[in-house]
Amino acid sequence: SAVISQKPSRDICQRGTSLTIQCQVDSQVTMMFWYRQQPGQSLTLIATANQGSEATYESGFVIDKFPISRPNLTFSTLTVSNLSPEDSSIYLCSVGDRFNEQFFGPGTRLTVL
């Protein structure tokens, strides 16, 4: 399976600021996704990052709050904008394969003060 890295691994941010998370894959992948995992909870899909076009957002998530870029088949960024303490969470990118399996990066732990 692909090797996935995320940067930063963790950050502490002030309310009202933004954080951009990078996801790098060591091979070209078609399907790339962004998830949120709030403390003690399961994973919630934020959006599918589409190469060369706008991301596809799930219900409850909007582009203004979670802008996503996917400039090529190995890289994507997720920005969490106008941070509030409710955004404190772990953010995970994942990649999908032709069997619909998904493999996750190590995650970014965000704390908003």
Added chain:
Amino acid sequence: QKEVEQNSGPLSVPEGAIASLNCTYSDRGSQSFFWYRQYSGKSPELIMSIYSNGDKEDGRFTAQLNKASQYVSLLIRDSQPSDSATYLCAVNRNGNQFYFGTGTSLTVIP
């Protein structure tokens, strides 16, 4: 109704026993089914995929799928303390539609 439901546990089993984890899903159109293991502070790790009715075995792990009853289970034989983790059931309905359960916490007691 949630897309994917799991008992949150915690489930405790003695070392060497069989741990049985269960999951039900709501959409009969679901096509692919997965079990992930997540250690505390780590990201989920895929341990089993199953696509057709019946059993699929991989080492100490067996996944079972029953589409008619809309459930998926995971059996862990000869449980080890290192198996202590949260196990997430995931269901893929149609391409990018991927849903996770809330996870079952498993503790294997030495």
